[in-house]
Amino acid sequence: MTLRLRQPAIAAPSDRSFWLQDIAAAPVTEPLLGEARTDVAIVGGGYTGLWTALRIRERAPETRVAILEADVCGSGASGRNGGQVHSWFAELDQICAVVGEAEARQLCLDTVDAISDLETLQRQGTIDMDLRLDGWLWTASSIAQEGAWKRAMAMTDAAGVQRFRTLTAEEIAQRTGSTASYAGVVETHAGTVHPAKLAVGLRRLALSRGIVIHERSPVLEIVPGGICTARTERGSLRAEKVVLASNAWLSAIPELRRHLYVVASQVIATAEAPDLLNHIGWRDGASICDSQRQVLYYQRTPKGRVIFGRGSGEVAFRGDFGAGFNRSPQHGSGNVRELHRVYPSLRNVPAEYDWSGPIDCVPEHVPVFGHLTGHSNILFGMGYNGTGIAQTPIGGHILASLALEQQDRWSSSGLVGLERRRSLPPEPLRYLGAKLVRMAIRRRNDIEIRNGKPDKLTRIISDFKPGGGPA
Numbered sequence: 279m280t281l282r283l284r285q286p287a288i289a290a291p292s293d294r295s296f297w298l299q300d301i302a303a304a305p306v307t308e309p310l311l312g313e314a315r316t317d318v319a320i321v322g323g324g325y326t327g328l329w330t331a332l333r334i335r336e337r338a339p340e341t342r343v344a345i346l347e348a349d350v351c352g353s354g355a356s357g358r359n360g361g362q363v364h365s366w367f368a369e370l371d372q373i374c375a376v377v378g379e380a381e382a383r384q385l386c387l388d389t390v391d392a393i394s395d396l397e398t399l400q401r402q403g404t405i406d407m408d409l410r411l412d413g414w415l416w417t418a419s420s421i422a423q424e425g426a427w428k429r430a431m432a433m434t435d436a437a438g439v440q441r442f443r444t445l446t447a448e449e450i451a452q453r454t455g456s457t458a459s460y461a462g463v464v465e466t467h468a469g470t471v472h473p474a475k476l477a478v479g480l481r482r483l484a485l486s487r488g489i490v491i492h493e494r495s496p497v498l499e500i501v502p503g504g505i506c507t508a509r510t511e512r513g514s515l516r517a518e519k520v521v522l523a524s525n526a527w528l529s530a531i532p533e534l535r536r537h538l539y540v541v542a543s544q545v546i547a548t549a550e551a552p553d554l555l556n557h558i559g560w561r562d563g564a565s566i567c568d569s570q571r572q573v574l575y576y577q578r579t580p581k582g583r584v585i586f587g588r589g590s591g592e593v594a595f596r597g598d599f600g601a602g603f604n605r606s607p608q609h610g611s612g613n614v615r616e617l618h619r620v621y622p623s624l625r626n627v628p629a630e631y632d633w634s635g636p637i638d639c640v641p642e643h644v645p646v647f648g649h650l651t652g653h654s655n656i657l658f659g660m661g662y663n664g665t666g667i668a669q670t671p672i673g674g675h676i677l678a679s680l681a682l683e684q685q686d687r688w689s690s691s692g693l694v695g696l697e698r699r700r701s702l703p704p705e706p707l708r709y710l711g712a713k714l715v716r717m718a719i720r721r722r723n724d725i726e727i728r729n730g731k732p733d734k735l736t737r738i739i740s741d742f743k744p745g746g747g748p749a
Contacts, residue, residue, distance in 0.1 A: 281500040281656075283321070284530035284597075286348050289604040289633075295358045296547035296585070296631035297474035304478055306350055307485075310492040310513035316344040318681050319508050319517035321497050322524035323347030324356035325666060326659050328480040329674025330521055330681070331489045338682055343489045344515060346508060348496035348524075352477025355525050355666070358635035360545060360575045360587040362565035363396070363667045364414040364468035365389040367441040369643060370433045376644045376699075377692025383437045385672060385693075392671040393467060396476075405479030408472035408580060410563025416442075417450060417462030419568050419620070422726035426569035427463045441465050455560030458620040459568060470563045470577040471667060502653045519681045522658040526636035529597025531658075533650055536701045538660055539708065540636050542592040542603050545585065546610040546617070547631040548624065552582025558623055570727065571719045571743060574616055584624065586617045589664070591716035594636065595709045603636045619727075637664045641700045645669065647676045648695050657681060715742050 291299070318334060320327045323345045331343045345351075366373060366386040373382035399405045418424045431442045445453075447460040485491060492510075500520060501507040508515045522528055526540045555561070560578050568574045572589040579585060590606070610632035618625050640646055640661035647659045657680050659673045679689035692698070702708050718739035725732045732740075 323351035325670035327523035333678035412562040414468035417459035423569035455558035593712040
């Protein structure tokens, strides 16, 4: 049975993220033309696809690897996110629920190592990604948000890993230049990155290691078989293994859509205002989150812009999203409102960029990997839930082991296999229910941020939101 993939709505240049507009465009690689053959074909040229290709190349240099990217590498979630880098320890409880305590602790430590690897890549001059490990602040700005980190902190302490340190209100104000958040913790070995610079750097590294990349080559369909065929508009690529690494776009496949829902996240970037940010005390490259259900996440760039993101909660029916998930018609008005609440002193600093992006979410808030039923040579990875910069390197390890059929801790990870994951309700119940929950969450956030108490019905409906956590 042929697998038909969903075609992305390529963003217009002005609708791309600040990150993608900020970098010099690299020469686009040749699209796939005619027939070609490889050992492993990877669909998707973002972090997951690039890390998977690099891991395969490291372990089996003789293996031919080709990446098919619909637009340009990093144009999807990898170039649209908030640039926050932190370990998996904040989600330790959720990971434990999927893989058990021992592996969860190891996976979290793996993300710590991944952050160190990024640091090494930058220090050695391999990838200039503007990585600044000034910490990740997980904060509360209302009574309802207080203590959101307590379970994660207790579990990491019990595991003998002290990843978080409690902050006072004064420390938070000194670090962030805002008094909106007054309680929280910091993960010190964490921080921020320029997402597009990281994506382009990984692309350059992959090309230097002999990995073939075909950009502007959206895959229309995949014909399964002992040798699979990935067809684009102008060519076809035959491969023994296919890795589906296109995140939210995997919702086109019914088997995966039962476990995957797609939501939008909205981000803005202000004009440069370094003197003002210095004046209020916001000087370093820490990443900052609050703990509301539609989480706020923000950072200061080296040149003094504020990147301010917010989960919009907008859900795609049947996971089918279009240009509205590139740039919202509201142009980040909700983000601007929240920015001015958190930073009143920035009211006269305009938002120069606004963009959106689809997030691939699974109910457990922990990614899942594996192969499609009946097709052991068609692999997938999805469900990063908006937390992927230090996590996709781990996904790359898992997918590389699966593709190379290596029996190791990666291929036997508890993150592998859909059978242990929850299915979502069918459409249209899923979409209608999600819209109802979104309305309740917005109402609850607006009430709780003023330290009010939402009514019982609002609390009940909003609590149906899958998963949780800081991002």
